[in-house]
Amino acid sequence: MSVTNLVKTAAFAAVFIATTATLADDQPPLDDATIETARTLRDAALEEDTAYNLLESLTTEVGPRLAGSPQEQVAIDWAVAKFKSLGFDKVYTEPVQVPRWERLSEHARVVSPFAQSLRVTALGKSAATPVGGVTAEIVHYATFEDLQAADTADIEGKIVFISNRMKRHIAGRGYGPAVQARGRGASEAARKGALALVIRSIGTDSHRMPHTGGVNYAADIPRIAAAALSNPDADQLERILKRGKPVTLHLDIQTKDHGMVEMANVIGEITGTTFPDDVVILGSHLDSWDLGTGAIDDGAGVAITMAAADLIKRMAPRPKRTIRVVLFSAEEVGLVGARQYAERHKDNLKHLIIGAESDFGAGPVWALASKVRPDATFVVDKMAQIMGALGVVRADRVAGGGPDVGQLGRMGMPVIDMMQNGNQYFDLHHTADDTFDKVKPEDMRQNVAAWAVFTYMAADWTGIF
Template identity: 50%
Template sequence: MRIAPLALAGIAVLAVPAIAQRALPTASVKVDPAVAKARDAALKDDVAWDIVEGLTTEVGQRLAATEAEARARAWAVVKLKALGFKNVHIETYTMPVWVRGVETAEIVGPYPQKLTLAALGRSGATPPEGITAPVVYFPTFNDLLAAPDGSLTGKIAFVSNQMKATQDGSGYGAFGAARFIGANVAAKKGAAAILIRSIGSDKGRWPHTGGTNFAPGVTPIPAAALSVADAEQLERIFKRTDKVSIKLVLTPKTLPDAESGNVVAEVPGTDPNAGVIVVGGHLDSWDLGTGAIDDGAGVAITTAAAKRLLDGPRPRRTIRVVWFGAEEPGGFGGQAYAKAHATEKFAMAAESDFGADNIWRFSVNFPDSAKAVGDRLGAALGPLGIVRSREKAGDGTDVGPLFALGTSAVDLNQSGLRYFDWHHTPEDTLDKIDLDQLRQNVAAWTAMLWVVANAPEDWDKVTPKGS
């Protein structure tokens, strides 16, 4: 998953906490009794759990464009048809394939010991026998940026900025640059490899993987994330000496292009001119865990909510559920979907890709002609403990390309206080999902879909967030 850095609220208010400044008071709006009934019934939902339990048990990890992701697509088609969705099909595309290899590291001096790590997606490879090189320690990513060009030639860079858990997930955007582009920066400065402290809020010995990016013309170097515990161990060693050498073996491969795809299903609407609503999450996962919170929960939540409208009454707008493929290696599924459907009329898009903990905040991006839709959402979501944000909606890797086309947006923000303890680790497993919190998500999505899908207003395109 990807979290965009959050914008600041525009106007400061004296003596009001910053988090309250970002909450927008909800207008006085009466909740449609049908919406309230559907929302409250969803608090006992079992469909979402059934989906994520089945996907993680019967398929497991789902690395993009591999045989495992193909099995997941086949599984999804069977499940969506069994649930009664219409027009269930797969839309395929091709993409590069990156697969993991051998991953070992050990300090060879001054205090010999093994380290726990995981290669980052798109990492380059060492020779099969590995490399042994001196390590240069950078406490923060900015310290790496400040290193002189050529100063890392023949050396391994080690960046150890520490991420903190936040409810809004903003720590990921703030500290994630070490993973997103750290390898590219180190490569341009001559580094033989790079190690980073895992971008996570845990204290354990499970490394957090995730993608890294190299600019055109930059040869990928070996890149890996140390577990938080091992990064802290390496920090302690550097407090004693700056003469540290590591032997590193990373043998990932980039294979020829292969097939990935999006799984699509619909709740048909009554008004074909009112625009389509696109919701979903991503079907692929990294390969260390079983992809329960990232993002089996997301496809389960959005599908379970859409199922509640599928069971009637029929909504005005068609709701299209998309289980996007290949989000983790670069959002290939979202890009392919937007390209294939660019001429369609979309009323709104939203995705769930932040685990399964309680939704605490929502935001919208509708034009003025649909302002009342946001007000009705505030009234419907308030009883679930969800506040309205002043910020403009429009986050999400998979639906981002639709937002770029001017599609209206709703963001339903889940709590990130636990998410980055397990994100992209072997600990991303079903036991991390709390059933009551999962159901609260389904209830929120059910209310949101009911309000937006049946809104009597019609609206045009909007200016995307950040434009």
């Protein structure tokens, strides 16, 4: 579906939902004052650069912050200090046990028939090759499914290459199918006797920047090294393979597994006036991959959610329920902080009124999706209507809550998706090019404006989502 069609469909859905939603007897109405304040916050957010400045600070003063690394601890200290200096009512951390993995070195080169080096990066949590690397013939599969269907005899003693291409899509729908190769390729190849795995980067750019990202090793299969070639280098390897001669690759990936370390989720709250125990959760993740400075993934989300809560604290009457900004630890290495957060708070679910997550870069919000009770949709419809001035439409899909907040969503917490335009997100995602200069201040303002509307209305309305 084209982007235009998608927007039209969503706009049509907005009309449909707005005219069919009915106000149930047992749900309170939205106060005019709540609506008026939400509009004021929306307009005020467009006049200031708090989020952009927070992102500049995080990416400059902390930089890369790989899960479990000393730099993640620096980020945790940064976040605690920022919440405090912004004047949040409560600032605290909750411990998280995190696996610490470290990238040491990575090299790939075609040995024959056309000797040349290739741009490569180790996938996150990848095992190392033997010291000095491995040299072996390449066996090529177009997709992960082709590898699954392949015979062991074709793979034993070789390096598997999966060349699937990620498709560009506003909501990132190309990611799920393509990322199978990254997540599951190594164990599938190892099961059939491969020495290592290389994949085409899971990304939509044409730069020589390989995209890292987590590997999921199966428990009962030997761990082999797994790496991604940049997209032009994967193209090059495919052209070499098309010549029909055996292709020998040398791959040298050195990494280190440090075991478990203690990190933390960082939490800042604005306390509600009437129902302080009832909480609206704004999520994002504080860790990043190590190659860039984690500006779009997920420094932007950290900055947007902190700034939205800060704006409400400064410019609005206190909402009736508590706003809780949660900066999750170690998302990239397996949703580690979010899973431990959900486990810790699972008995308090009835007080987690609704949640949303910002973890899709720094592009503008274009659609609002929800997973709420039918008799609460009128509140979300009104949020979308107020966000309409920002170019946001009501989306005709069920929200998931994002990777981290979605852990609570699966347990039954209502969720909202503030869907961002992700057309460019996967050009930069998990690469050395994920840096601050790529972020537009006006897009950060637009995000904060939309988030302030959602957050304030969710926290000030007293009904049940």
